[in-house]
Amino acid sequence: MVETYAIIDSQGRCINRVLWDGESNWAPPKDCTAVKDPDNLYPIVVLTPEVTTVEESAVANPTDVTQ
Numbered sequence: 001m002v003e004t005y006a007i008i009d010s011q012g013r014c015i016n017r018v019l020w021d022g023e024s025n026w027a028p029p030k031d032c033t034a035v036k037d038p039d040n041l042y043p044i045v046v047l048t049p050e051v052t053t054v055e056e057s058a059v060a061n062p063t064d065v066t067q
Contacts, residue, residue, distance in 0.1 A: 005034040006042035014042035 007016040010031040028034045
């Protein structure tokens with residue numbers, strides 16, 4: 001019987017969901033675990049790039065040009 005599995009990475013985040021019978025020749029990606037999740041308790045976590053801001057004091061003075 002095919003069921004829904006959440007693919008959990010090494011940091012505990014659900015990175016994908018798959019349909020699998022739990023027995024066929026398939027395995028989750030390296031450092032991940034397949035967890036049976038028929039009730040969709042593990043939503044997929046979408047990672048976004050971190051936004052880094054620079055404080056004004058760290059920005060070079062644009063009029064201070066060395067040649």
